[in-house]
Amino acid sequence: MAPMLVLALAGCAMAAPVAEAAPPLPFIDAHVHLNDEAMQLELMREYGVERAVVFWGRNSDNASIAASVQRHPDKFIAFASISPERSAYRRAWDASDVALLRDLDEMLATGHFKGIGEISAVHFPSPGLPEADYDPSASLLVGILELARKHRLPVLVHIEWTRMKEFSALLKRFSDVPVIWAHGGYTPLFIAQRMLAQHPNLFYELSARTWPLHPRSPDYTILRDGAAVWPAWLALIEAQPGRFLVGTDASHRSRASEAMKHASVQAFLSQLSPAAREQVGRGTLLRLLTPAAAP
Template sequence: MMPLAVFLALVLALAPRQDPDVPILDAHNHVMPGLDPDEMVRELDRHGICRIVLMATGTPFDKRAGLTLAAFDKHPDRVILFVGLNGIRRFTPEILKSIDGLLASGKFRGMGELTLRHYPFEREALDGSTVRAGDYTLAADSPEVLEVFALAEKHGVVLTVHMETTAETIPAFRRALAKHPKAKVIWAHQTPIKTLDGAKEEHARKADPKQIAELLDRTPSLYADLSVGYETLFLKSDDRKLPEAWRTLYESRADRFVVGLDMPFLQGWKTDGYRLRLEVLREWLKQIEPGARKKIAHENAEKLFGG
């Protein structure tokens, strides 16, 4: 007769194993005045985040490179540098020249978030303070924005784009991608909660994953990220369940997605915002088959940004 201990060991060895939480490369995040790089990295360590893309915000453009470089200098093995473009309303010749120079230095792996369409909001943060974001509209196929796409193409870096889905934004985005087909672009916030044609809760969860699939199929250099942006306002417990159409999108085009946590306000870093967003993200990832999950969680980003 087989000893009980040997039998139990055999059963455990043959039983299906739960896939553990995979490492995550946070491909969409921000640094702002007041965020201590050491404190940020401790937060990453607490939550199993291997590396992080930082895009500076909350300060004039000419101060942003200094913020990201300060974080990189302290933690070069954890920080991936992006030129911070958040909230720039006009890309003047001076700003474009400055971006070109920063990218030419070879230190920056990308730039973003290029804000093409952003809905304004005001809400209470976890610490009781109020955070606000502005109303931005900038056509993807306007001459100045096409210059930004051209810089991404010229330097071979990644361009992260924030663009809400509307009847006006999608055609312009298609034209910009067609004009610069070699520009590596990440379209942010492609999740089941995202809005369609409006900024209210009634517009949330209305986006069509087939439209995203069509854009990805049309442009081989286009990627998308699973980060919850504006739609955080409408997040409910039921949203942890990944709809079948979205799961199919992520699995069928697993080579084209990355993940991010998108913390644009200092209050989020100082409270429990990172953990709360990560919980939702990990719930989605667990519902995706393991091979696709690893690609989306970190492998695709590692290929995009390099070592």
């Protein structure tokens, strides 16, 4: 090649604009166990998370969650939890001790908390968490939803699909209370379709369902190959975007694991139409956080 041509091509290459990476798609995270405030804020900046619903995890409690929200009211939305993951609460759940509800009522009366949850009433065992299998239609969950009704707040519940009969009874009894279903109970598609059709007050939250691989079971995700959403799931979400919302299930065990969770939400949102993305990424949750919101 002639020297002048080589120089000309090199000059063109140097002058060619470098394509910038697309900015992350904005969303509000509906599911964060706030164990590391600094890491969470860093992840939010990096992955386009405008705000996050936060509740306690292994290194936090309701008081520390309220304090984090006071420090960052434009970033965090506090939910109060009396979930049986905590040993002190589990004893009360085992005894069906409704005195626990007084503690929750007092927390909600402060106005610091904009919802209740996560309440893991039916949860298969996982590392650090013994199995929970409490009747969703029994006194404690009934009392929790009564408080949600009283304070006009949404409730985030973790109820896996072995207790659908009792869960349905609870949803029917409190048809005026918005219930966010954490991880959608890890249900298969058919159960998701049925429950959404039967219960207008139920909202299907997708945290951990968008991960490329779930450590407990490969069929817990809604992805067919670790990346693409199954067409049938995509069709359901596109048909009812106001019934779905996204979350990461962040817990801050490692920076790498949290990056994976946030990247998975970005990958999922990129597969939705713009109108559905706005609802699933932000709109559904914002409506549920409005005190006047009703199914």
